[in-house]
Amino acid sequence: MTVKQNAIEIVRTLHKHGYKAFLAGGCVRDMIMGKESADYDIATNALPQNVTKLFEKTIPVGAQFGVVIVVKDNHNYEVATFRTEGSYGDGRHPDYVTFSTPEDDVKRRDFTINGLLYDIIKNEILDYVGGRSDISQGIIRTIGDPIKRFTEDKLRMIRAVRFACRFHFPIHRDTQQAIIRLAPQIHVVSAERIREELEKILTGSNPHIGIRLLDELHLLQEILPEVSQMKGVRQPENFHPEGDVFVHTLLCLSKLVPLIEQGMEKPSFTLAMGVLLHDIGKTVTFEESDRIRFNLHEKVGADMAAKICDRLKLSNVEKERIVWLVLKHLCFKDAQKMRMNKLKRLFANEGYQELAELCRIDALASSGNLSDYHFCQEMFNKLSHEEIKPKPLITGHDLIAMGLKPGPSFKTILTKIEDEQLDGSITNKETALEEVKTLISQMTTVLK
Incomplete structure (x- = not known):
């Protein structure tokens, strides 16, 4: 099965056992934009313990936050329970979650274009945040109050830039102003997470736009002042x-x-x-x-x-x-x-x-x-x-066999022989060994 077919099969299995389940987030966005997705996430009212019972291979990576990974055909699918979230004490993870409704679940996500659900049973897209309109108009906008969304997870500020580059969408003015205001707080995010987003910007489409946007939003001076x-x-x-x-x-x-x-x-x-x-x-x-x-x-x-x-x-x-x-x-x-x-x-x-x-x-x-x-x-x-990259004509063992003691001179001699081999002036071991004798004589003379 393809990655998409496996995701649909996971959704159907959840439905079959009486749960609500939808494709969620980026894969729905890509579907609307006519793009192929590499990853498919699922949102459901099934609790983590329900999900682990239904599927043969699961990984409870964030069960306390309602997230379970379902593994099918060596591909990971994130299955998350509908939830609302409490405050973010560490600027990354919610202090607690409350399992909720599809609409409440969507409203705690980052950007409107990522806040869509797809009901495969009814062949219907659920849009509670204006995501389809923003995709149509080509806008990157946070869901709800941008200050609140970025305060929850400061890395979202760099993610806004990444999505703007990827889709060549401008960032909404209110979202921009929130990033500029909160840019100095990006340092609460780990270097590893910043590096991951930076890699996606630099190796994706329009990396030059990404660096320019980071600069305009005052993030560049924080993460790459040089x-x-x-x-x-x-x-x-x-x-x-x-x-x-x-x-x-x-x-x-x-x-x-x-x-x-x-x-x-x-x-x-x-x-x-x-x-x-x-x-x-x-x-x-x-x-x-x-x-x-x-x-x-x-x-x-x-x-x-x-x-x-x-x-x-x-x-x-x-x-x-x-x-x-x-x-x-x-x-x-x-x-x-x-x-x-x-x-x-x-x-x-x-x-x-x-x-x-x-x-x-x-x-x-x-x-x-x-x-x-x-x-x-x-x-x-x-x-x-x-x-x-030719095979060396001589090695340190040859120098030892000639009576030389290992030391700094070994590297000097071997590099000199390799240079002449690469230049083509020495082509066999016998000539190389004769050249070593000459080098030793010259080095001895210098030492005297």
């Missing part, structure tokens, strides 16, 4: 006719596309973050003498990116890739003058394709000159994997 500080940082017009660093970054984000050759359906989060942060170092390295300069901004930016990744609780793998992208984002401009060993080392990095895409986007959003990008891509495609 990006907010890009505004007004001038750049040399001959290299960046598009405008300041913030304008350039938004233009770069607008050009993000999935890396189809890597099987991606959307841009990776690491690439998107690399694009967002690649010029972050310019905010603190700006200087103007004979002309505007940003000396070593890629190195300064890499350090800043590492701190941002830590603050957002990114994984070490994500952090390492993003920092590398920021550090290396200028290297394509020197590629045509690089020695082959350096170029091959660049190609051998697992993040190369993301770096290539970052460099392509960076060029398109400034000079428009893609000659360095095309050179690198042609060389990358021309070389085989064995040429880019």
Whole structure:
């Protein structure tokens, strides 16, 4: 069965046992908009203990709040009991819930476009909050008082931006004003939840609009002040006719596309973050003498990116890739003058394709000159994997067999041999070992 068919089957099972049950929230919104949903939620008057008895595999993730996960065909379906909620002491979870009616249940949800129910038995949409009208008009609006909705869960402020980007809908004025007023309180939300919403914005449609909206609603200065500080940082017009660093970054984000050759359906989060942060170092390295300069901004930016990744609780793998992208984002401009060993080392990095895409986007959003990008891509495609990452001709064991003691000199010698192997000047082990003898002799002479 498809994801949708399984959801309908869950609803029918609940009906069969005498309960009310409806498809709820985003899946109904998507149905009205003619879009396919990845997830289907169900709202019902069945209590959690009733739900767990009816279905073979369930997970009581939030039974105290009336929420049970029903698992069918390895897909999770959230089945929630109609409820109203008490105050939100932690800014995320209600202090208590009271099981209620479908209408009351809808009125405690976040946005009108997400406050719809679908009765599959009657083939009828239940709309108690004006959600269909707001979908038709293209508006993001909270259900009821926006201050109350955002006070319940501050993350909803960033979610408003995500939905505005996803559907290209403006945010209603009252909802906007509430976000601006409450923006400084976003810090009560965990870094992990903020990171999750940020990822959805940056890897979804219109990430440039998302960052611009976060800025206009005063959220950007709270969650990514370093990006907010890009505004007004001038750049040399001959290299960046598009405008300041913030304008350039938004233009770069607008050009993000999935890396189809890597099987991606959307841009990776690491690439998107690399694009967002690649010029972050310019905010603190700006200087103007004979002309505007940003000396070593890629190195300064890499350090800043590492701190941002830590603050957002990114994984070490994500952090390492993003920092590398920021550090290396200028290297394509020197590629045509690089020695082959350096170029091959660049190609051998697992993040190369993301770096290539970052460099392509960076060029398109400034000079428009893609000659360095095309050179690198042609060389990358021309070389085989064995040429880019060949099996080492010698190892540390060979150096030990020659009587050398392990130490710092090992890395120096092995790197030198690998460089010559990548350049093509050494092609076999015998020659490599002879070169090692020469290197040892040179190092001994220097030490004397």
